[in-house]
Amino acid sequence: MYPQEDISILYEDDDILAVYKPSALLVHRGIGRDRVTLTDLLRKRTKQTVYLAHRLDRATSGIILVARHKEAAQRLNQLFMQRQLHKHYVALVRGVAPEQGLLDRPLTRVDGGPRVASFTAFRRLASGPHRSIVEAVPFTGRLHQLRRHLGGANHPIIGDRKRGDNKQNHLHHDTFGLLRMALHAFRLRFVHPFTGEMCDIFCPVPEDLLEPIAKMGINPDDWPLSLQTAPIDWIDALRPADLPALLSEGAEEDPNAEE
Numbered sequence: 515m516y517p518q519e520d521i522s523i524l525y526e527d528d529d530i531l532a533v534y535k536p537s538a539l540l541v542h543r544g545i546g547r548d549r550v551t552l553t554d555l556l557r558k559r560t561k562q563t564v565y566l567a568h569r570l571d572r573a574t575s576g577i578i579l580v581a582r583h584k585e586a587a588q589r590l591n592q593l594f595m596q597r598q599l600h601k602h603y604v605a606l607v608r609g610v611a612p613e614q615g616l617l618d619r620p621l622t623r624v625d626g627g628p629r630v631a632s633f634t635a636f637r638r639l640a641s642g643p644h645r646s647i648v649e650a651v652p653f654t655g656r657l658h659q660l661r662r663h664l665g666g667a668n669h670p671i672i673g674d675r676k677r678g679d680n681k682q683n684h685l686h687h688d689t690f691g692l693l694r695m696a697l698h699a700f701r702l703r704f705v706h707p708f709t710g711e712m713c714d715i716f717c718p719v720p721e722d723l724l725e726p727i728a729k730m731g732i733n734p735d736d737w738p739l740s741l742q743t744a745p746i747d748w749i750d751a752l753r754p755a756d757l758p759a760l761l762s763e764g765a766e767e768d769p770n771a772e773e
Contacts, residue, residue, distance in 0.1 A: 521555045524577060525715050529586040529708050530567075531560075532715045537575040537694040537722065541566060556580060568594060571658070573673070574773055576603070576699025577717045589707035594655065600703040600749075603650045603660055603773065604639070604719060604741060606696035606727060607669040608682050611638045611646040616752045617663040621656045632656050634663045635752040640737040642730050645672065647737055651749050652773075653757060660697065660773055672696045692726040699773065700741055716742050 525532040535541065535552050542553040556564045565587035567579040579599075581587035593599040614637035620629035633653040640647045646669065650660050661677045664670060670678040672686050673695035686692040702715045719738050728734045 521552070521559065523559075524717055525713065529582055530590065530706075531564075531580050531582065532702065533578050533580060534717050535570055535575060535578045536720065537573055540572050541569050541578065552578065567591065568599075570699060570773060571695075573675075573695035574697045574699065575694075575720055575723075577601075577702045577715055579702060586707070593704055593707060597653070597655075598704060601652060601699060601773075602701035602703075602741075603652075604698050604700050605648055605650060605660065605664065606672045606692075606723070607646050607648055607664055608672060608679055609644060609646065609669050610641045611636070611648050611667075611669050613638050614748060614752065615667075616754070617667055618754075619663060619666050621659060621662055623656055625657070630656070632659060632663070633754060633757065634660060635749050636664070637748055639740060640732050642732045645730065645732075647727070647732060649741065653753060658773060686726065686730075690726040690729045692723075694722055696723055696727075697773070698723060 522534040523531060524534055533552070533556065540548050540551045543551050553564070553566065560582070562582065565581040565584065567581055567587065567590040570576060570578060579590060581590050590599070614635070617634040617636065619632065621632040622629055631654065634650055635653065636648045636650045638646050638648050648664070648669070650664065652659050656662070658677065661671055661674050665674070665677050670682070672678065673683055673692055675683065675695070698719055700717050700719060702713070704713055705711070706713050719741070724734050724738070
């Protein structure tokens with residue numbers, strides 16, 4: 515289903531690489547019985563063992579950061595644990611979202627576990643009848659954090675079968691041809707753990723999102739460009755000043771938490 519050519523390399527050096535994962539592709543072999551996973555394709559292309567630095571859920575598309583050796587995997591893990599790796603997502607949500615805001619509802623790290631401090635900044639990029647496109651930046655790493663935070667704010671992500679609005683999911687599927695969850699990891703910012711240089715990796719919004727959104731009357735010329743060109747000072751303005759103190763013991767990051 516996913517030939518090797520479908521895996522686009524977004525960034526590559528001797529230590530790390532960043533790749534595009536399409537929606538519906540598993541990152542690694544687990545409980546699923548998929549014949550091909552992202553890890554399989556990476557090993558075939560690089561001819562070596564690789565280490566995923568984090569994960570995306572099957573339904574989510576976007577950037578995955580990969581370590582090419584064990585030391586790189588350890589250093590990337592440290593970046594995640596220290597909240598020095600900044601992830602940006604774009605999502606189509608139900609309703610007209612506020613212009614921007616901070617979502618701070620405590621979330622469990624795993625289903626059924628204790629709730630811990632969790633924070634997500636967001637801004638509205640565009641809107642149409644009863645729906646919005648938002649950029650979301652998690653300050654913490656919890657399982658399905660964006661899906662739970664946006665859903666808890668009455669703006670569930672369209673296409674989210676587990677935590678979303680199934681009536682809206684079916685409507686967008688049947689009317690606009692949206693065949694996936696409308697969540698895409700489009701940007702990753704971090705200081706390279708070996709060179710010390712700032713890495714700012716961008717992954718364009720894929721056509722399987724752009725085309726259905728255009729059918730909804732939201733002009734694709736109006737918002738995708740701002741994902742790459744707009745200033746990011748709005749994020750720092752929403753970041754809690756006492757974030758380290760708010761994240762007490764037991765609220766550590768989990769690099770393996772899927773979004």
